[in-house]
Amino acid sequence: xxxxxxxxxxxxxxxxxxxxxxxxxxxxxxxxxxxxxxxxxxxxxxxxxxxxxxxxxxxxxxxxxxxxxxxxxxxxxxxxxxxxxxxxxxxxxxxxxxxxxxxxxxxxxxxxxxxxxxxxxxxxxxxxxxxxxxxxxxxxxxxxxxxxxxxxxxxxxxxxxxxxxxxxxxxxxxxxxxxxxxxxxxxxxxxxxxxxxxxxxxxxxxxxxxxxxxxxxxxxxxxxxxxxxxxxxxxxxxxxxxxxxxxxxxxxxxxxxxxxxxxxxxxxxxxxxxxxxxxxxxxxxxxxxxxxxxxxxxxxxxxxxxxxxxxxxx
Amino acid sequence: xxxxxxxxxxxxxxxxxxxxxxxxxxxxxxxxxxxxxxxxxxxxxxxxxxxxxxxxxxxxxxxxxxxxxxxxxxxxxxxxxxxxxxxxxxxxxxxxxxxxxxxxxxxxxxxxx
Numbered sequence: 001x002x003x004x005x006x007x008x009x010x011x012x013x014x015x016x017x018x019x020x021x022x023x024x025x026x027x028x029x030x031x032x033x034x035x036x037x038x039x040x041x042x043x044x045x046x047x048x049x050x051x052x053x054x055x056x057x058x059x060x061x062x063x064x065x066x067x068x069x070x071x072x073x074x075x076x077x078x079x080x081x082x083x084x085x086x087x088x089x090x091x092x093x094x095x096x097x098x099x100x101x102x103x104x105x106x107x108x109x110x111x112x113x114x115x116x117x118x119x120x121x122x123x124x125x126x127x128x129x130x131x132x133x134x135x136x137x138x139x140x141x142x143x144x145x146x147x148x149x150x151x152x153x154x155x156x157x158x159x160x161x162x163x164x165x166x167x168x169x170x171x172x173x174x175x176x177x178x179x180x181x182x183x184x185x186x187x188x189x190x191x192x193x194x195x196x197x198x199x200x201x202x203x204x205x206x207x208x209x210x211x212x213x214x215x216x217x218x219x220x221x222x223x224x225x226x227x228x229x230x231x232x233x234x235x236x237x238x239x240x241x242x243x244x245x246x247x248x249x250x251x252x253x254x255x256x257x258x259x260x261x262x263x264x265x266x267x268x269x270x271x272x273x274x275x276x277x278x279x280x281x282x283x284x285x286x287x288x289x290x291x292x293x294x295x296x297x298x299x300x301x302x303x304x305x306x307x308x309x310x311x312x313x314x
Numbered sequence: 315x316x317x318x319x320x321x322x323x324x325x326x327x328x329x330x331x332x333x334x335x336x337x338x339x340x341x342x343x344x345x346x347x348x349x350x351x352x353x354x355x356x357x358x359x360x361x362x363x364x365x366x367x368x369x370x371x372x373x374x375x376x377x378x379x380x381x382x383x384x385x386x387x388x389x390x391x392x393x394x395x396x397x398x399x400x401x402x403x404x405x406x407x408x409x410x411x412x413x414x415x416x417x418x419x420x421x422x423x424x425x426x427x
Contacts, residue, residue, distance in 0.1 A: 006320070047372075103329030155390060
């Protein structure tokens with residue numbers, strides 16, 4: 001990107017951020033946040049981070065937006081539609097001083113970044129051939145820094161456990177309820193029938209090309225999760241009960257395969273998560289394929305939230 | 315120097331998010347503001363990654379990969395925050411953190427008692 005479009009993009013991003021912060025209506029703020037996430041996607045592309053752009057569009061704008069819209073509609077009716085009260089003038093002035101101060105310090109720090117910038121890119125380029133994958137991001141995620149990715153998958157599980165632990169006692173073990181009142185012949189039900197087959201194919205494709213081109217399991221898992229959410233929201237399928245053993249097996253299968261391959265590396269190559277020579281790429285592909293369904297189920301259930309409906313039969 | 319402009323944009327986003335976090339009494343607006351701060355931090359990291367570009371790679375892939383991890387974890391954190399908020403709303407019937415809302419609730423409780 002060159003000068004003028006970048007500056008226009010920056011103006012739009014900053015303007016939308018201000019709109020989100022100053023909006024008095026919760027729905028307006030959330031809608032602004034989704035548009036903001038999509039604009040940020042362009043900024044990521046401008047910074048040559050296409051993989052990050054895809055993740056931002058899918059998770060940062062898409063899933064987070066859906067989560068916040070769901071929350072805004074659930075909280076409606078509690079005097080939540082509008083922000084009627086604000087902090088007093090003194091607090092607002094102090095807040096402006098604090099935020100301008102933080103911004104100024106950050107701008108100064110950005111000006112002091114070392115030149116030339118330290119980079120690990122040559123190291124990655126030198127060792128990329130050993131992993132057998134062509135996309136450097138995938139190589140970092142699943143070979144050079146595989147431990148981070150493993151811990152991240154486990155963090156997602158912990159977040160889901162924390163969300164489920166907010167279930168009221170009476171509803172424990174039941175299904176999260178995210179279905180809307182939809183007409184069985186309506187547009188949402190129709191889309192929920194037509195879109196998932198296409199979505200599943202795209203998700204698998206994004207997973208598969210992730211080895212050599214932008215894409216990968218997170219982006220694919222998000223698409224799978226959104227397809228499942230669409231079906232559940234349209235009332236065509238119900239969410240699984242959180243007490244179900246089968247569901248829990250799905251959730252932990254991916255991380256368990258990851259740990260097992262890590263232990264295999266400890267035995268065969270001398271370090272946890274090290275891959276023996278020559279089989280790095282097959283092992284990476286196995287981890288990606290095993291992680292994707294677990295990630296998809298975890299992301300979808302994080303969005304669905306804790307079960308609340310105590311009277312529904314388990 | 316395009317990436318430096320995006321870096322200044324990120325610094326501005328962090329400031330705007332901080333303002334929203336302090337000023338808005340509603341927790342859902344605070345979650346939104348917190349997400350804006352988060353995206354600002356991510357954008358700074360992406361600028362640093364972009365500055366580490368070498369021929370053949372548009373940016374340093376290590377921070378870029380960490381950013382993907384960060385975005386996914388930020389979603390998990392937002393989901394947890396929203397779940398806490400929804401539960402609080404179900405138990406209390408109100409979630410505002412400002413004094414006026416709290417005193418209104420105290421009045422209601424008094425009347426009920």
